[in-house]
Amino acid sequence: MKSSAQSRISNLQNHLSPLEANTKQLRSLVKISPQVSEALSNGRAVVALESTIISHGMPYPQNLQTAKEVESIVRENGAIPATIAILNGVPCIGLNEEELERLASLGKSVQKTAGRDIPHVVSHFW
Numbered sequence: 311m312k313s314s315a316q317s318r319i320s321n322l323q324n325h326l327s328p329l330e331a332n333t334k335q336l337r338s339l340v341k342i343s344p345q346v347s348e349a350l351s352n353g354r355a356v357v358a359l360e361s362t363i364i365s366h367g368m369p370y371p372q373n374l375q376t377a378k379e380v381e382s383i384v385r386e387n388g389a390i391p392a393t394i395a396i397l398n399g400v401p402c403i404g405l406n407e408e409e410l411e412r413l414a415s416l417g418k419s420v421q422k423t424a425g426r427d428i429p430h431v432v433s434h435f436w
Contacts, residue, residue, distance in 0.1 A: 315350045339432070343404025346392045355389035361405070364393070364413050365420040374414035396423055399435020 349356050364377045381391035392404040395413055402409065413420060423431050 315356075339400065341397075341400050341402045343392070343402070343406065345390050346404035349390040356392050357384045357389045358403075359384070359391055359393040361393050361395035361413055362422060364395075364410070365416060366418055366422055370414050370417055373417070374411060377410055377414065395420075396428070396431055399432050401428065401432065 346356055348354075359377075359380060361377075364373045367373060368376065377393065381393065384391040390404070393410065395402050395405060395409070397405075397409060397413070405413065421427075421431060
């Protein structure tokens, strides 16, 4: 049985995964990490973590170390961390180590994005 959170995410993905006219393949416009998806499917706790502290809050590599420490604390307390960022125009819920590293190393060159800016930021990559 799907949790209500997983049902909402599935519904969102169904609405945001149109067929591409040229290739007739599905392309997801929201990426959810396998760990976050599995946790939601099983009704486990997921903690959303903002990524601005990684890109704009402190210098590299301190920012990366802090992000890893915060994610570790979340895991130690029984939840799954879901650091959220827009990478290459795709909203990502839960970053892997490579994505965290990339975000941290880019630092302040990453565009700061508030909720109102998401459509603009995403549309400029497509």
